[in-house]
Amino acid sequence: MEISWRAIETVPRYPYPWRVREFFECMPEAVNGEPPTPVPTGLDPAERFDLVIIGWQVWFLSPSLPIQAFFTAAEAVVLRGTRVISVTCCREICQRAQARMRMLIRQAGGVLTDSxxxxxxxxSMVGYLTAPRLMLSGRREAGALLPAAGVAQHDIDGLARxxxxxxxxxxxxxxxxxxxxLxxxxxxxxxxxxxLPEMIGAAVMTLFARVARRCGRPGGLLRLPVIGVFMLTLVILxxxxxxxxxxxxxVLRILLPSRFPRRTANAPG
Ligand SMILES: Cc1cc2nc3c(=O)[nH]c(=O)nc-3n(C[C@H](O)[C@H](O)[C@H](O)COP(=O)(O)O)c2cc1C
Incomplete structure (x- = not known):
C-alpha cells in the first residue's frame, strides 16, 4: 500500500512546551471555532484516498486549533466520500470535542467509521497535576512526587491491534x-x-470564550485580564x-443510566 503522511500546521505555530499565556490564550478561539490560517500540507485536492486517518488532540473541550484549521483549507476536499478513522489523544474530557469533530468530518463529506x-x-485527579506539568515543561517521566504523564506506553503499543x-x-x-x-x-x-466535569467546564468556557472575544484577538491587552480570571477559575474550580x-x-449512574453509563464505547456516528 502507499501511505501519504502529512503534518498539520498553522500560522502562527503553537509552542511546545507551552508558555502559560499562550496555553490559556488559545481557549476562546478553540471554543468559538475560530482557527488560524492553515499551512498547505501539499495534498493535491484532486487526489483520492481509500482511507484517511486523522490524528488530533482535544484543546479546551474542542478539536485542537490546528485540526480545526485543516477543515477550512481547500485540501479538506480529499475527505469527500472517503472513509475516515479518527485517532484522538486527550485527558478523558473529550465528548464534546468528539461530537464537533464528527460534525467537521461530515461537513467535509467524509465518512467517519471508527474513533x-x-x-x-x-x-482525572492525578492528571490535574501531571497534564499541566507535561504541557508547560514537556516532562512525561515520573517525578519524586508525581507519576508519569501522558499516554502510557502499553496503550501506545496497543495501537498495533x-x-x-x-x-x-x-x-x-x-x-x-x-x-x-475496529x-x-x-x-x-x-x-x-x-x-459531569465536562458539562460544567463547557458552560464556564463558553462564557469566558465569548467575553474574551469581545475584548479582542489573541495577544490583545484588553483580553488579558479575562484570560487571567479564566485561568484562576479553572485552577480553583x-x-x-x-x-x-x-x-x-x-448516584447519576443509578438515576440516569442511559445518560451516565459506566463507560462509553466506540461511537463514530
Ligand atoms: C491547549 C490545550 C488544551 C487541552 N485541553 C484538553 C481538554 O479540554 N480535554 C482533554 O481531555 N485534554 C486536553 N488537553 C490535552 C491534549 O488533548 C493532549 O492529550 C495533550 O496535549 C498531550 O498530547 P501528546 O501526548 O500528543 O503530547 C489539552 C492540551 C492542550 C495543549
Missing part, C-alpha cells in the same frame, strides 16, 4: 458503504465520570468539580 481515543494514564486489523481489511477500505472496521477492538473506552463529580457520578 480511537487514547487517554492519559493515572485518572488496529494496524493489524486495517492491514487485514484493506480490501474493505474503499467499499461503497463503509462500516466500522468496533470489536475497544477503540474507545472512556470512564463516564468525566461527563477544576479540583472541586472533579471531587464533586466523583461523589455524584455513582
Amino acid at each position: 480511537i481515543v487514547l487517554t492519559h494514564q493515572g485518572g 488496529f494496524g493489524v486489523r486495517l492491514r487485514k481489511t484493506q480490501n474493505r477500505w474503499a467499499e461503497a458503504e463503509p462500516g466500522s472496521l 468496533a470489536d477492538l475497544a477503540p474507545t473506552d472512556i470512564n463516564t465520570s468525566a461527563l 477544576l479540583p472541586v468539580v472533579l471531587a464533586v463529580s466523583a461523589l455524584l457520578t455513582p
